[in-house]
Amino acid sequence: MCYNLVLKTQDSRLITMLLNKSEYLFKQAQQFIPGGVNSPARAFKSVGGIPVFFKKAKGSIITDEDGNQFIDYVGSWGPMILGHAFPAVVKAVQDASFNSTSFGAPTELEIKMAELVQQMVPNVERVRMVNSGTEACMSAIRVARGYTGKEKIIKFEGNYHGHADSFLIQAGSGALTLGKPSSPGVTKGTAKDTLNADYNDLDSVEKLLKKNKGKVAAIILEPVVGNMGCIPPLPGFLEGLRKLCDEHEAVLIFDEVMTGFRLARGGAQERFDVWADLVTFGKIIGGGLPVGAFGGKKEIMDVIAPVGPVYQAGTLSGNPLAMSAGLAQLSTLENHPEYYVELEEKSDYLAKGLQHVLNQHGIDYHMNREGSMISIFFTKDKVTGFKTANTTDQQFFRLFFHEMLKRGIYLPPSPFESWFLATTLTTAMLDKTLEAAEDALPIAKSLYKK
Ligand SMILES: *Cc1c(COP(=O)(O)O)cnc(C)c1O
Numbered sequence: 464m465c466y467n468l469v470l471k472t473q474d475s476r477l478i479t480m481l482l483n484k485s486e487y488l489f490k491q492a493q494q495f496i497p498g499g500v501n502s503p504a505r506a507f508k509s510v511g512g513i514p515v516f517f518k519k520a521k522g523s524i525i526t527d528e529d530g531n532q533f534i535d536y537v538g539s540w541g542p543m544i545l546g547h548a549f550p551a552v553v554k555a556v557q558d559a560s561f562n563s564t565s566f567g568a569p570t571e572l573e574i575k576m577a578e579l580v581q582q583m584v585p586n587v588e589r590v591r592m593v594n595s596g597t598e599a600c601m602s603a604i605r606v607a608r609g610y611t612g613k614e615k616i617i618k619f620e621g622n623y624h625g626h627a628d629s630f631l632i633q634a635g636s637g638a639l640t641l642g643k644p645s646s647p648g649v650t651k652g653t654a655k656d657t658l659n660a661d662y663n664d665l666d667s668v669e670k671l672l673k674k675n676k677g678k679v680a681a682i683i684l685e686p687v688v689g690n691m692g693c694i695p696p697l698p699g700f701l702e703g704l705r706k707l708c709d710e711h712e713a714v715l716i717f718d719e720v721m722t723g724f725r726l727a728r729g730g731a732q733e734r735f736d737v738w739a740d741l742v743t744f745g746k747i748i749g750g751g752l753p754v755g756a757f758g759g760k761k762e763i764m765d766v767i768a769p770v771g772p773v774y775q776a777g778t779l780s781g782n783p784l785a786m787s788a789g790l791a792q793l794s795t796l797e798n799h800p801e802y803y804v805e806l807e808e809k810s811d812y813l814a815k816g817l818q819h820v821l822n823q824h825g826i827d828y829h830m831n832r833e834g835s836m837i838s839i840f841f842t843k844d845k846v847t848g849f850k851t852a853n854t855t856d857q858q859f860f861r862l863f864f865h866e867m868l869k870r871g872i873y874l875p876p877s878p879f880e881s882w883f884l885a886t887t888l889t890t891a892m893l894d895k896t897l898e899a900a901e902d903a904l905p906i907a908k909s910l911y912k913k
Contacts, residue, residue: 597625
């Protein structure tokens with residue numbers, strides 16, 4: 464489908480542009496929405512070009528506004544572990560909506576959800592629902608501060624915990640002293656309470672704890688990082704953090720917004736058998752509706768109002784549509800342990816196939832995979848943290864991304880995001896992806912400018 468867009472040039476001539484629908488919609492969107500998007504990762508800034516506007520999806524096939532179909536490896540950045548428009552989720556939302564879309568009062572659905580979360584993640588003795596992963600992480604550190612009476616938090620460079628002020632702090636050169644805001648709008652006052660350590664580097668954490676003795680309320684991390692590409696913890700790293708938190712009486716917070724209910728029914732905690740004090744959730748827990756949650760030890764969670772003095776609230780928290788969608792998705796995962804086995808097998812098949820193709824074409828790469836999260840870094844280095852992730856060749860990724868897109872494969876539009884696989888991917892789809900990579904890699908190589 465083609466759209467004529469009539470534009471006025473600077474010297475007042477009228478010109479007509481022939482656009483496809485995504486291009487047309489992106490121009491329209493930019494007139495009303497900053498950058499044309501409601502979240503920056505969608506704008507294709509890392510890969511260039513025009514973001515694809517989507518119309519519908521089923522399983523692992525997504526259809527854009529021009530009617531093009533793609534095999535989806537983004538899965539809405541994680542939630543679509545059972546594929547798009549999973550029948551039980553769709554039905555749950557439909558059924559719930561007839562009984563009102565919100566009460567702002569307690570419902571039985573919220574108990575069912577909390578019970579199921581505890582069943583799947585046993586150390587979540589108390590859980591509270593919120594509306595996004597950002598809210599979950601923001602609230603978890605408030606609770607940790609309220610519980611310990613301490614103010615500072617330690618996070619890791621390149622880990623993402625949503626866009627609350629405390630998390631938008633970069634290490635900079637003074638990594639071991641004061642944090643520096645990495646976004647205008649974040650005050651120095653906030654930045655000074657956020658300390659940055661290096662992921663997979665226990666020494667960097669120990670130094671910060673020693674330097675700030677008695678002041679660190681919590682250590683928060685992605686137990687498997689997804690937000691600088693997929694980076695698993697090195698052996699002993701999570702165990703080491705658990706020990707350090709116990710020694711320094713700091714709350715260990717696992718941000719399982721990506722990994723929760725994905726790496727196992729009990730998330731990264733179950734997969735690595737290291738158990739945090741507080742855990743945050745998002746993405747999968749809402750079945751594609753806006754849901755986040757945080758929970759953990761009763762003793763810690765009981766500092767929250769109305770039991771305790773730490774304030775935390777939400778008009779739409781525990782919303783009936785969101786709870787219904789989340790319950791349908793989580794109970795499906797709970798009742799089908801074989802889905803995790805299948806996801807593991809499919810991810811392994813894809814990863815091995817990709818490695819074979821990459822090797823054949825003599826590409827420098829490092830692949831990380833943990834369960835159904837995969838990243839290819841175009842670098843010779845082993846990628847274990849922020850610095851090594853940044854050695855990835857972004858130009859090569861851009862070229863590869865667009866060649867894959869042309870061949871009907873929708874990858875995350877950034878070299879620093881993980882691919883998320885879904886149960887609905889078939890062997891035929893995985894093979895089609897491998898064939899696309901087979902074609903795309905030599906072309907990307909030939910277009911690459913040294
Ligand atoms: C996506 C994400 C968040 C933020 O969740 P939103 O729902 O986007 O606010 C927090 N932590 C991690 C690890 C995430 O991947």
